[in-house]
Amino acid sequence: MSDQTHRAMIPAAGQGRAPQAKAPRPGGPAQVARPGRGYAVRLWSVRHARALEWFYRRFARTVLLLHPLWSALGYGRVEKPMRFVERRVKGFMFDCRMCGQCVLSSTGMSCPMNCPKQLRNGPCGGVRANGHCEVRPDMPCVWVKAWEGSRRMVQGDAILTVQKPVDRTLAGTSSWLRVTAQAAAERDHRKDAA
C-alpha cells in the first residue's frame, strides 16, 4: 500500500517542475526550436530580399537548364543530395522548415512556417504593437517581416495571392527539385502544343 502511494507521488512532483522549465512542446507547429541562435540571419535575408530574389531567379534557371542531367540520373536519386543541400542552405538563411512547397518568393523571403500558427496568407490579428509575435513575444512577427521584404522585391505583390493549404505529405522533400520538374514538364507541354 505505502509503496503504491510513494510511486504515485514521484511523477506528480516531476510534473510540478515541468511548466517552470518552459520546455518546448514536442510535435506542435508552435515549436521553433533553435536555442541559442537569434533571428539575425533570417532578418538579414529579409533585408536583402531583392538581391535574393535576383539570385534565386538565376539559380532556378540554372537548375532548370540541368533538367536533362537530373532526368538522366533520375529525380529520385538526386532527391537525397539535393534535399541535403537545400536543408542546409535554406535552413541557415531562412530558418527553413522544409515544408516541401516553398513560398519564399511570395512572402518577402520570410519563411511562413516559422510563424507559430504556420499562416501562409498573412499575419494574424494578434501581432503586437511593436511588431512582435503574439505567441512568441521575443520573435519579430514573421509576417510583418514578410510584408517588409515583399516591398523590396520586384515581384513583391505575389504576397497578395491566396495560397492553397499546405500539403503535409510533401514535408521534408526538396522544393527546388519539385519546382524544376514542374517547370520542365510545363515547358515540354508548351513545346508539344506549339
Place this chain on the structure above:
Amino acid sequence: MSPHHDENPAGAHLPLEPLPGHASRGRLERVLRRGEFAVTTELNPPDSADPEDVYERAAVFDGWVDGINAVDASGANCHMSSVGICALLTRMGYAPIYQISCRDRNRIAIQGDVLGAAAMGVQNVLCLTGDGVQAGDQPGAKPVFDLDCMSLMETIRTMRDQGRFLSGRKLTTPPAMFMGAAINPFAPPYDFRPLRLAKKIAAGAQFVQSQYCFDVPMFRDYMTRVRDLGLHEQCFIMCGVGPLTSARTARWMRANVPGVHIPDAVIARLEGAADQKREGKRLCIDIIDEVKEIAGVAGIHVMAYRQEEYVAEIVHDSGVLKGRRPWRPEPRADDALVAGRLDHILHDNRVETPQQILTEAQAAPHPATT
C-alpha cells in the same frame, strides 16, 4: 408584424425562402443586402451542458441584434463548442454566426462540421485563425493550425459553390453559408491590413467583423484605404465595439488580449470618470456614433463580454437601428392556442403516464392482439 419579418411561416427554426443573389437562406444576409445597418453580438459560451444556459444568454439580445456569434473557444479557453451553441440557437429560430477557428481542428474535422452545422440550419459562418493555445486555460494543448483562415474560407467556398470537398469528392447537398471573416485594422503591418482584407474577399469573405475599435481615427484611415480599393462594395464591413468596465480592465485587456489596441486617451477618460462603468458604456456609444457615419461601414458587432445585458441598452441608446426591430422569438399561433388551453389540459382528468396508458389498453377488449 414589420414589412421584413424574416421568418419562415412554417416555423422560425426553418431556413428562409432562397432569394436570388443570396448565398444563404439566413436573416443576417437579408438584413445586410437590404442595406440596413446590421447589429451582431457575441454569446458568452457557457461552461455547462445545460441548453437553458445558452437560451438564457441568448434571450438578453432578443429584438436587438441580427446575428449572434457562437465563439469557438475564443482566447483558447475551453467552453461549449460553437457548433453545439449554433445547433441550440437555430432550434429557436435565432441567426447564429458559426465561428470556426483553425487552432483546434484539421481540414477533415472542419469540413465535416460545416456540413453538420449547415444541416442544423446554420446560415452564417465566420472563419478565424484563432488565438494561440498559449493564451488560454490549457497551454499544454497541441496547436493544430492545419489550415489558415484564408484556406479555410476557400475550402468552405469550394464546398458551397462547387459542391465538393477539398479532395474533389462530390457533396449531394452543398452547405449554403454566408461567409465571414475577421479583420484587425489596429495591428501591424498597418499598410498591409487593407490588402489583407482584399485577400480575404478573394478567398470568399462576404462580410467581416473587426476587432474592438477604440481608436476611431485609425479605423477611419483604414476605411479610407478600403474605399480606395473599392472593397466596401464587395463585402459588408462591420465594426467591432464594446464597453470597457474600468480603466483597470482596459489596461489588462491591452496587455493580455492579443490584438486589442486601446489608446492612452481612452484609459485616461475612464480614469477621470466618477462612475467608470457608466463612462465605459458612454464611450462605447460615442464610438458607435462616430463609426456609423464612416462610409462603407455596414453595421456594428457589439462584444460585451460578461456584460451582455448592456447590449440592448447600447444598441438602443446609440440609435443605430433607426426604429427597426430585429427578429425576436415570438410564440406562434398554435403555441398560443396551447398556452390558452393549458389550464384545461392540466386540470382535466387525463391519462398521463405511459404505464397508465398501457394498463388502460390492456384492460380494454382488443380482438386484434393474441
